Amino acid sequence: MLAAGPGWAQVPGVNGNGSAAAPAAPxxxxxxxxxxxxxxxxxxxxxxxxxxxxxxAAMYLDLSQEKDAWGPSVAQQLQRILDRGGLLYSRLRxxxxxxxxxxxxxxxxxxxxxxxxxxxxxVDLLAQRVDSKDGVKIWLVSARxxxxxxxxxxxxxxxxxxxxxxxxLRDEYRIAGAPVGHWLAVLVLAVLVYGAIWLITGALGLxxxxxxxxxxxxxxRRVLSASALPVRLFLTAWALRVAMVLAGVSxxxxxxxxxxxxxxxxxxxxxxxxxxxxxxxxxxxxxxTLRGRLSMLSAVTFIRRSVKFVIIAFAIIAGLNAxxxxxxxxxxxxxxxxxxxxxxxxxxxxxxxxxxTLVTDQPMRxxxxxxxxxxxxxxxDIGMRSTRIRTxxxxxxxxxNGQLAAVQIENYSRRDKFWxxxxxxxxxxxxxxxxxxxxxSLRQMxxxxxxxxxxxxxxxxxxxxxxxxxxxxxxxxxxVSMDEFLEVxxxxxxxxxxxxxxxxxxxxxxxxxxxxxxxxxxxxxxxQADATQSAGGPDGxxxxxxxxxx
Numbered sequence: 001m002l003a004a005g006p007g008w009a010q011v012p013g014v015n016g017n018g019s020a021a022a023p024a025a026p027x028x029x030x031x032x033x034x035x036x037x038x039x040x041x042x043x044x045x046x047x048x049x050x051x052x053x054x055x056x057a058a059m060y061l062d063l064s065q066e067k068d069a070w071g072p073s074v075a076q077q078l079q080r081i082l083d084r085g086g087l088l089y090s091r092l093r094x095x096x097x098x099x100x101x102x103x104x105x106x107x108x109x110x111x112x113x114x115x116x117x118x119x120x121x122x123v124d125l126l127a128q129r130v131d132s133k134d135g136v137k138i139w140l141v142s143a144r145x146x147x148x149x150x151x152x153x154x155x156x157x158x159x160x161x162x163x164x165x166x167x168x169l170r171d172e173y174r175i176a177g178a179p180v181g182h183w184l185a186v187l188v189l190a191v192l193v194y195g196a197i198w199l200i201t202g203a204l205g206l207x208x209x210x211x212x213x214x215x216x217x218x219x220x221r222r223v224l225s226a227s228a229l230p231v232r233l234f235l236t237a238w239a240l241r242v243a244m245v246l247a248g249v250s251x252x253x254x255x256x257x258x259x260x261x262x263x264x265x266x267x268x269x270x271x272x273x274x275x276x277x278x279x280x281x282x283x284x285x286x287x288x289t290l291r292g293r294l295s296m297l298s299a300v301t302f303i304r305r306s307v308k309f310v311i312i313a314f315a316i317i318a319g320l321n322a323x324x325x326x327x328x329x330x331x332x333x334x335x336x337x338x339x340x341x342x343x344x345x346x347x348x349x350x351x352x353x354x355x356x357t358l359v360t361d362q363p364m365r366x367x368x369x370x371x372x373x374x375x376x377x378x379x380x381d382i383g384m385r386s387t388r389i390r391t392x393x394x395x396x397x398x399x400x401n402g403q404l405a406a407v408q409i410e411n412y413s414r415r416d417k418f419w420x421x422x423x424x425x426x427x428x429x430x431x432x433x434x435x436x437x438x439x440x441s442l443r444q445m446x447x448x449x450x451x452x453x454x455x456x457x458x459x460x461x462x463x464x465x466x467x468x469x470x471x472x473x474x475x476x477x478x479x480v481s482m483d484e485f486l487e488v489x490x491x492x493x494x495x496x497x498x499x500x501x502x503x504x505x506x507x508x509x510x511x512x513x514x515x516x517x518x519x520x521x522x523x524x525x526x527x528q529a530d531a532t533q534s535a536g537g538p539d540g541x542x543x544x545x546x547x548x549x550x
Contacts, residue, residue: 227279273311372407373407451477452488
């Protein structure tokens with residue numbers, strides 16, 4: 001009855017407009033085996049083969065055309081083919097997109113994920129995108145490749161490792177899904193490959209060094225010497241991958257080592273670039289020092305550190321990708337957290353921008369003596385975040401570059417000339433003729449000195465002070481350093497003292513002169529004296545005509 005009442009007809013629905021709220025869209029179905037991408041298909045098959053779970057491994061094969069085939073047997077057959085002469089593409093080459101690589105020249109639903117070396121050449125291994133029973137698009141080893149497995153098992157190249165190893169090391173004992181003997185083979189191959197790479201690179205380096213020694217150019221020698229070890233590691237990492245395929249190492253062991261060798265390759269490559277950057281920076285600093293372009297040293301140091309920062313970030317991202325971590329997706333998943341991190345790093349970014357400002361504008365460089373605020377000292381290092389200054393007290397002050405770029409900087413090392421500007425305070429007893437003679441002798445002293453600039457070598461009598469006669473000297477001294485200027489200034493000051501003494505004058509100092517005298521009394525006015533006389537004295541004498549003093 002209540003439901004039929006007219007009042008209930010006006011009650012709004014869940015969404016507030018009188019109608020029922022639309023149900024939320026159900027989440028898109030996903031494949032529990034990770035077969036939604038070619039890379040996920042390969043990783044899932046190798047993981048199942050490593051566990052010897054061939055029933056699950058068969059779920060990565062398209063057996064729709066093999067009616068009488070037993071799935072686990074087919075999966076085991078594919079593993080044996082891959083062990084003997086198969087090659088699976090690395091994570092860098094396999095697509096991590098559900099659509100696969102659409103620019104590989106194949107049909108949109110086909111993808112290459114490896115190859116097999118046979119007596120007649122190489123055969124591509126193909127994956128195909130199909131619909132699963134749950135309606136999810138998944139990637140499977142294509143029916144075409146599955147149908148070729150019997151022929152491939154007869155024509156695939158034999159494994160050298162299996163022929164050399166005893167049964168116990170080949171089939172009986174396993175580590176991480178691969179036979180123990182295959183892991184020993186990987187270790188032996190790594191030692192042999194590194195030894196061969198060391199001999200080859202050593203011979204090539206010796207040849208290059210001899211050729212460069214004749215020309216006297218040490219740049220190539222410096223770069224090669226700095227990057228010799230990382231180059232050998234880089235070549236060893238990739239040569240080991242090829243050697244494991246040629247020797248027929250188990251596909252499971254190779255896939256485990258794939259991440260390790262890829263990681264070592266990226267680390268070695270970053271190390272090579274690091275060493276090359278150091279060598280080139282050292283060479284640039286030497287050349288700029290010889291040419292006298294000291295202002296560029298700070299820029300070279302900043303660029304070197306910036307490149308190294310990029311190298312470290314690149315090595316970390318590449319290393320994580322080598323072990324299967326999708327860093328790009330992780331950064332995108334940060335969302336609001338990434339914004340919070342960016343806001344928290346605002347000051348750091350400000351200091352980096354300040355570093356760039358200091359390098360581009362170059363208000364100072366390493367070795368300059370500067371003053372900013374109340375601090376004076378020598379610049380020891382201009383880093384990416386802060387600058388270190390050695391003060392006169394021999395302490396080290398670290399100032400963030402963002403703050404340093406915003407203050408007024410007085411650079412004493414950029415002076416082309418030093419200002420010599422003393423003001424002489426002479427005694428008031430000095431006569432004008434003495435001042436004229438002294439000014440002439442002081443001016444001649446400035447003109448005769450080889451370190452004093454002739455323009456302007458000015459000496460002027462500038463005024464009468466409260467306690468002295470003031471003479472100003474205005475000139476500039478040519479000096480390379482502050483120590484040299486102090487030496488010239490000392491010589492000039494001593495000569496000034498001699499000239500002042502020769503002129504018969506002297507230096508004044510704040511003083512007061514006190515005059516002491518006796519008061520002679522006050523004169524009495526004439527009218528007052530007449531009144532006194534009219535009163536008469538005791539003897540009746542007439543008063544004197546001169547004024548009286550009391």
